[in-house]
Amino acid sequence: MKYLFLLGTALAVSTPALVSPALADEVDNTIVVTATRTETPLSQVGQSVSVVTRDEIERTQATQATEVLERLPGVTVSGTGGFGQITSVFLRGAENAQSLVLIDGVRINDPGDVAGGFDFGGLTIGQFDRVEVVRGSSGVLWGSRAIGGVINFITARPTEQWTARAQAEYGWRDRRQVGPSAAGMLGPVGLTLGGNWLEGDGYSAYNERRGATEKDGFESKSANARAEIELAEGLSVDAGGYYTKADYGYDDTGADALNFGHKRDTLGYANLRYAGLDGRLTARLGYGLTDTRRISDHEIYGPYTTNGRNERVEGQVTFAPVDLVSVLLGAETETSKFSDNFGSKDRTSIDSYFGMLTLHPVSGLTLNGGLRYDDQADFGHRTTFAANGAWALGEGEDAPVIRASYGEGFKAPSLYQLYTNGTFNPLEPETSKAWDAGVEQPFAEGKGRFTLTWFDRKTRNQIDYDFANWNYYNVGRTRAKGIELGMVVTDWEGFDLNLSYTYLDAKNELTGARLARRPQNNFYASLDKTWGLGLRLGADLRVGGNRWDDHANTQFVEGHVVVGLRTSYPVTPNVEVYGRIENLFDEHYEVVRSYGTAGRSAYAGVRVKM
Known part of the structure; x- marks a missing residue:
């Protein structure tokens, strides 16, 4: 009965996408910004590209950012326990630090992280209005760290009419969450404000089913703000920030421990924008700041503290002299700093210049090509190239779209890898070459979308840690290739259907070993039905394939099957109650060897919208 239930729980998710104003309405008017750094159909x-909207976030009742990401094709999430614990996201098998993470277009990768990546373990999703995920190398437009792709978390934009929402939730092991937000105009100033508080007893990071008894609780607080004003016709300025702090307990690899961790991320930005010539000319001058602090307080060895800081100034201009041609030119300068409580204090910088040419030679066809020049303070200069195209074969809502892309990547070793490298081992920058090709077939009068994509990426000098010699080294060559399958149906006769499947072959080409913590097969499916009175019932199914937990392929982790149920009901037009059961069949499984996952758990909450 269990597997019959799982089998009946199916269908969908994914997308890909670019455009000129004259062609925008021919196939799809969904606008994305992350793939091209400008608003593009x-x-x-x-x-x-996958786009997750606010409606989808609320429908699935997601709490953490990873709960949204793991539903998408090409995405694998690997966490060492519950909320707050170290959590990595692999895009198409790329290392966590090889993907760029943005909040409102500003980099939030941690300069103090071991590899310069972002730890997703303490990021909640409630404050964000939209998530855009670009799979595949995006180094030409976004620079270092975008080998695997780009993930952009976007907050709400103010409109003429004030809107507000709030959410409160309670559930398993005394977990409580409250999250308000509002957006609108205060005179000539547009404002967006939001916050989130999450606290709970949690569960042991070391697997309770292996004998752990001590719970690793957590508390998270976060806030975001944005203000924008039009100074003159076509000229505007905006500024904002994001702050989050998480405190949590954590364990050792093979035992309970009274260890405590602390994470604090602060992000700030300001932009001066101009748009003129009937939208044919746009320009932006921006400043971004990311400041992080991490404390790992081990009960025996004491605290280890790292601080990271990244400052960035960037400018870009886009000009479309005619409908068929547009040009994007940009320049960036970035300074990164790292320090710890053992005396390390280092910095590096990189200056970059990039350009992208977009052509629309015939109706429905978009071609893009670009170059990037990076001058890194420690590793010299590097030029990378990218090209991609989208071809809509016909007009109308059901016209298929063929897509293909090629991109090169470049990532210098992190400050941590360079300056805390015991028994120093010289490191080389990581480089990559990647391509993909796929087709998208809309159906059901535009309410449904099916995608199939083949991808292949080769990486040279990938950096890993050598536990025998206690230092970092360049692996040599790795390769990740596979297939992504996605389907999404939105509001079709009351049904929302989602499906994503990824086959991933990620290996060290020198040894033939599979890359650690990358399952070959990942599958997600969900089905939601809404009735006339507003009652909604939904279910989802997550199937994670088996994987190796180490690069030598000696520690095996079994796959898992997890089912969830959810429901919601609008008590009034502005008030909705909801509830869900996660891990319905109390599946016993691990994602990272010896670390725990949540058993059967239930949550209930209320949402208010104005």
């Missing part, structure tokens, strides 16, 4: 983007 999805139908003209040559890369593989």
Whole structure:
């Protein structure tokens, strides 16, 4: 009965996308910004892109950012326990630090992280209005760290009419959450404000089913703000920030421990924008700051503290002299700093210049090509190239779209890898070459979308840690290739259906070993039905394939099957109650060897919208 239930729980998710104003309405008017750094219709983007809206976040009742990401094709989430614990996201098998993470377009990768990546373990999703995920190398437009792709978490934009929402939730092991937000105009100033508080007893990071008894609780607080004002016709300025702090307990690899961790991320930005010539000319001058602090307080060895800081100034201009041609030119300068409580204090910088040419030679066809020049303070200069295209074969809602892309990547070793490298081992920058090709077939009068994509990426000098010699080293060559399958149906006769499947072959080409913590097969499916009175019932199914937990392929982790149920009901037009059961069949499983996952758990909450 269990597997019959699982089998009946199916269908969907994914997307890819770029455009000129004259062609915008021919196939798809969904607008994305992450793939091209400018507002572009999805139908003209040559890369593989997934867009998650606020409605989808609320429908699935997600709490953490990873709960949204793991539903998408090409995405694998690997966490060492519950909320707050170290959590990595692999895009198409790329290392966590090889993907760029943005909040409102500003980099939030941690300069103090071991590899310069972002730890997703303490990021909640409630404050964000939209998530865009670009799969595949995006190094030409976004620079270092975008080898695997780009993940952009976007907050709500103010409109003329004030809107507000709030959410409160309670559930398993005394977990409580409250999250308000509002957006609107205060005179000539547009404002967005939001916050989130999450606290709970949690469960042991070391697997309770292996004998752990001590719970690792957590508390998270976060806030975001944005203000924008039009100074003159076509000229505007905006500024904002994001702050989050998480405190949590954590364990050792093979036992309970009274260890405590602390994470604090602060992000700030300001932009001066101009748009003129009937939208044919746009320009932006921006400043971004990311400041992080991490404390790992071990009960025996004491605290280890790292601080990271990244400052960035960037400018870009886009000009479309005619409908068929547009040019994007940009320049960036970035300074990164790292320090710890053992005396390390180092910095590096990188200056970059990039350009992208977009052509629309015939109706429905978009071609993009670009170059980037990076001058890194420690490793010299590097030029990378990218090209992609999207071709809508016909007009109308059900016209298929063919997409293909090629991109190169470049990532210098992190400050941590360079300056805390015991028994120093010289490191080389990581480089990559990646391509993909796929087709998108809309159906059901535009309410449904099916995608199939083949991808292949080769990486040289990938950096790993050598536990025998206690230092970092360049692996040599790795390769990740596979297939992504996605389907999404939105509001079709009351049904929302989602499906994503990824086959991933990620290996060290020198040894033939599979890359650690990358399952070959990942599958997600969900089905939601809404009735006339507003009652909604939904279910989802997550199937994670088996994987190796180490690069030598000696520690095996079994796959898992997890089912969830959910429901919601609008008590009034502005008030909705909801509830869910996660891990319905109390599946016993691990994602990272010896670390725990949540058993059967239930949550209930209320949402208010104005």
